[in-house]
Amino acid sequence: MSPTRRSTLFGASAAVLAGGVSVSAHAARPTVGRIRHLSPSLDAVVEGEARIEMLAEGFVWSEGPVWVQDGGYLVFSDVPANVMYRWSESEGATVFLKPSGYDGPPTEAFREPGSNGLALDASGALLVCDHGNRAIYRVDLKTHQKTTVVDRYKGKKFNSPNDLAVSRTGSVYFTDPPYGLTGLNDSPVKELAFNGVYLLRPDGSLLVVDDKLTFPNGVALSPDERRLYVAVSDPDGPVIMAYDLGDDGLPVHRQVFFDAMPLLRAGGPGLPDGMCLDTEGRLFATGPGGVLVLTPKGDLIGVIDLGRSVANCAFGEDGHTLFVTADDILARVRLKVSGLVA
Known part of the structure; x- marks a missing residue:
């Protein structure tokens, strides 16, 4: 979740669902934004005419997408609305969990x-960063x-767990900024310094990886799991x-x-937020301007620009689809590369 969230709804041919969310008809899905090529290296990542x-x-602030291979659907959060959605090709977006x-x-x-960030654990259950209950919980996808x-x-409630990454060994890395709390760092209910x-x-042991970041946000592991990436959504840094x-x-x-x-x-628009990686170690990191495509050395080679602040992204379907939660919408783009899918 970025502190500079903004909402910019726009019209489209759609069928309106409960809660004000709308889903475009399959034959008439509109396109948004553009792909900005900053280096010839991006040609290996995405077609020049990709849509x-x-x-x-119709979301307030969409976040935390994760693809569920067993079932072929995406789950994502609308954090301020306190709703989790499920999206599939056949059914579109439907309410999955409310609250x-x-x-x-x-x-x-x-x-x-x-809820905010989501991930699957080794058992296939969904791990959820829960702002309101200031916790991480596990939810059975069927029940x-x-x-x-x-x-x-150490006995003190978390601020508002935001995003998480699960290793192949079952370890969970997660961030805990104060974005869920009214007043952020000045919230009277904030217990941790x-x-x-x-x-x-x-x-079950819990260790601090870093306690010096101002606003830690998105988190992701490299393909070999020897490197951890953490976004800092601080407008001053x-x-x-x-x-x-x-x-x-x-x-x-x-x-x-x-x-x-x-x-x-x-x-x-936007600040560093959620991220994911492809199998070759490129980082797809949301930030100012859209989804930033970064090489393993940190070179910016392109931007998937949706014309609005972008919260998070995740690979899904056959591994070549990048799903993007951006402000009030859910979007996707087909890529040449294969991503790390939960």
């Missing part, structure tokens, strides 16, 4: 009470039964950090991987 399809619209996050009595404590996985560090990046191991990981899963080295300040100063 960015708008699949659904997706906070389900208690009315309160002014939360500015965004719903929708929720189980809290973790909600505290920092906004952390954490490692939750399969044995919009960067993507890279952590080289040791055998214990903790950092042995950290550095700024990409500085998005020039793009922000140039007027690109």
Whole structure:
């Protein structure tokens, strides 16, 4: 979730669903934005005439997409609306879980009470970053039964877990900025003095990866899982950090991987947020201007520009489709490369 969220709804030929969300007819899906080629290297990633399809619209702030291979559908969040959606080619976008996050009595404590980042664990269950309950929970995709996985560090409630990445060994990296809380860092219910990046191991032990970032947000692992990427959605320091990981899963080295300040100063909407990788290690990172396509060395070779702030992205279908949650819409674009699919 980016602190500069903005909502820009636009008209399209669509069938209106409950909750104001609309899904474009399959034969008449509109396209949005454009793909900006900044290097010939992008030719290996995407066709020059590739279309960015708008699949659904009318969300408050769409986030956290994850593809469920067993069933062939996408699940994603509308964080402020407190709703989780399911999208499939045959059914479009339908409500999957409501509320997706906070389900208690009315309160002014939360500015965004719903689910945010999503990922699948080794069992195929869905792991959910829950802003309102300030926890990570597991939900059975068939029964929708929720189980809290973790909600505290050293006895103190998390701020609002935002995004997560699951390793092949079952470890979970997640970020915990204050975006779910009214007042952010000044929230009276904020218990932790920092906004952390954490490692939750399969044995239940919880370790701090970094407690020095201002607004840690999106998180992703490289294909070999030896590097962790973390987006920092701070307008005064919009960067993507890279952590080289040791055998214990903790950092042995950290550095700024990409500085998005020039793009922000140039007027690109949005801040560093969610991200995913292809099998060759290219990073598809949302940031000022759209989805930034970065080489493993941090070179910006192109931008998937949707004309609005972009929250997150994930590979799905046969691995060559990039789904993008961008402000009020869900979109997709076909790529030449194959992505890391949960």
